[in-house]
Structure formats: C-alpha cells, structure tokens
Amino acid sequence: MLRGMILDAEKFRTFEHSGWESIPDSYHQAFGQLTSQTIDALLDAARVKKGIKFLDIASGPGYVAAEATKRGAIALGIDFSKSMVERARRLHADIDFREGDAEALPLGNGLFDAAAMNFGILHLGYPEKALVEAHRVLRSGGRFAFSVWCNPKETIGFSIVLRAVEAHGEPRVELPEGPPFFRYSDPPECERGLIAAGFEAPSVTKITQVWRLPPGDGLFNAMLDSTVRTAGLLRAQKTTVLNKIREVMRAEVEKYTKRDVVNLPMPALVASGVKP
Numbered sequence: 322m323l324r325g326m327i328l329d330a331e332k333f334r335t336f337e338h339s340g341w342e343s344i345p346d347s348y349h350q351a352f353g354q355l356t357s358q359t360i361d362a363l364l365d366a367a368r369v370k371k372g373i374k375f376l377d378i379a380s381g382p383g384y385v386a387a388e389a390t391k392r393g394a395i396a397l398g399i400d401f402s403k404s405m406v407e408r409a410r411r412l413h414a415d416i417d418f419r420e421g422d423a424e425a426l427p428l429g430n431g432l433f434d435a436a437a438m439n440f441g442i443l444h445l446g447y448p449e450k451a452l453v454e455a456h457r458v459l460r461s462g463g464r465f466a467f468s469v470w471c472n473p474k475e476t477i478g479f480s481i482v483l484r485a486v487e488a489h490g491e492p493r494v495e496l497p498e499g500p501p502f503f504r505y506s507d508p509p510e511c512e513r514g515l516i517a518a519g520f521e522a523p524s525v526t527k528i529t530q531v532w533r534l535p536p537g538d539g540l541f542n543a544m545l546d547s548t549v550r551t552a553g554l555l556r557a558q559k560t561t562v563l564n565k566i567r568e569v570m571r572a573e574v575e576k577y578t579k580r581d582v583v584n585l586p587m588p589a590l591v592a593s594g595v596k597p
C-alpha cells in the first residue's frame with residue numbers, strides 16, 4: 322500500500338514537473354494578476370518586514386519574493402521547474418531564484434525568519450513533507466504561511482470548468498493520481514497540517530479575489546494552456562466533447578461578463594503558523 326502511494330506520488334511529481342516546465346509564460350499571463358492578489362495577506366501572516374530573511378517556496382514567476390523584497394526583506398525563491406526559475410529571474414533580476422524541491426529543500430536548518438508558499442501546496446504529491454521542510458528551514462519564532470483556493474463552489478473559475486466536464490465529458494480520466502486538489506480548502510485541514518508539521522498557533526483567513534479574464538474563451542484558454550492538472554483533464558477529452566465543454570464554459574462565463582470584462586470570484590484561504 323505504502324509502496325503504491327510512493328510510486329503514485331513520484332509519477333504525479335513527474336507529471337506536474339513536465340507541466341510547469343512548459344507553461345511559465347502562459348501561467349504568468351493568465352494567473353499572475355490573480356495569484357498576486359493573495360500576496361499581501363500571505364506576507365502579513367508571515368510577518369514579512371524590512372531586514373528579515375524570507376523564503377518563497379514554489380515561487381513560480383517570483384511574485385511573492387518580489388513583494389517581500391519591496392518590503393525590505395532579503396528574499397530567496399525556490400521552484401522545481403527550471404523554466405519557472407528562468408522566468409522569475411527575467412522578471413526580477415535583483416532577486417535570487419534557485420531550482421529546488423519543496424518536499425526536500427536544498428537549504429540548511431533554521432536559516433529563515435519567514436517563509437510562504439502561494440498556491441504551491443495543491444501541486445505536491447506529499448504536501449505533508451513540504452510543511453515539515455518549511456518548518457525545518459525556519460528559525461524558532463519564524464512564521465510560515467501558505468495559500469490555497471477556496472472550494473469550487475466558491476471559486477467560480479473552477480466550478481465552471483469542473484461542472485462542464487462532469488456534465489458533458491469524462492471526469493475520471495487516466496492521469497497520475499495526486500492528493501485531492503481541494504484538500505486544504507478546508508480550514509481545519511490546514512490547521513491539522515500545520516500542527517502535524519510542528520507549527521503552533523495555526524490561523525486561517527479567507528481572502529476575496531476576482532479573476533479578470535478576456536470574454537468568450539478566456540477561462541477555457543486559461544485552464545487549457547496555463548494549468549497542469551485541469552489542463553490534463555481537458556486534454557484527455559475527445560475533440561467533440563472538448564468543443565462542447567468550451568461552448569458550455571463560454572455561456573457560463575457570459576453570466577460574469579460586463580462591458581467585455583469577465584470578473585470571476587476566486588477567493589483563497591491563507592493559513593499560517595509559528596515555529597515554536
């Protein structure tokens with residue numbers, strides 16, 4: 322049983338890794354303005370301020386490290402995708418970005434005053450390991466914060482695509498199985514995860530966010546070209562089915578469109594804890 326779980330987690334990691342390697346530019350275009358909306362709350366929860374040493378885990382294009390730097394922190398970004406690291410370096414030439422795995426950080430113990438992971442945990446085969454690693458690299462009294470999407474009833478971008486696949490396509494396709502995408506959309510699960518990794522005083526807050534997209538196929542294209550798991554689900558559908566999903570998604574998106582701009586509610590949770 323354990324052996325099977327390890328193999329699946331490794332397959333899942335390889336699948337995620339090759340996905341992220343190929344989409345840094347489209348992710349930046351489609352998701353950058355959305356995931357950046359969480360950063361202030363994340364940095365506040367991790368108490369990021371001038372002079373502290375800060376680690377941005379699963380840093381992607383480096384938005385969190387960049388904002389921490391603006392606050393005067395000394396930031397390092399770590400991501401397992403070489404092309405994401407290159408993207409981050411091109412966007413923020415003054416910040417240190419390195420390749421590394423969130424589940425086995427290539428960093429010593431107790432080096433950082435604060436760490437954060439913005440929408441990274443839902444992409445990990447072993448999120449528990451990443452929580453333990455974040456704890457390990459913090460000093461005593463250091464704080465860690467991570468963000469996740471709220472459940473799909475509330476995150477309309479996800480509910481539109483998942484309902485369209487459920488109604489018109491095949492939701493159970495053969496993809497390397499990872500942990501449930503919305504596992505940490507449950508605040509008590511965030512708190513349990515933080516405590517199990519050794520953090521104290523866990524706290525979870527909800528952040529209101531809006532995803533602004535081009536009208537028509539903006540959401541469909543973002544899901545197909547700028548995600549990994551959801552894109553895998555869409556690409557596994559037959560062409561005729563995918564066309565139907567696109568059509569249904571376009572009609573749903575229309576309900577959130579005003580004067581040619583789509584505004585989709587995409588709230589997030591920010592969970593944090595302190596290393597004793």
Ligand SMILES: C[S@@+](CC[C@H](N)C(=O)[O-])C[C@H]1O[C@@H](n2cnc3c(N)ncnc32)[C@H](O)[C@@H]1O
Nearest residue numbers: 341356379380381400401402405422423439444
């Ligand atoms: C949804 S993006 C989030 C990017 C960024 N933090 C942001 O604020 O938009 C997820 C990122 O996690 C990275 N990632 C996924 N699994 C990882 C792992 N095991 N170790 C390090 N990075 C990982 C991906 O390469 C990708 O850049």
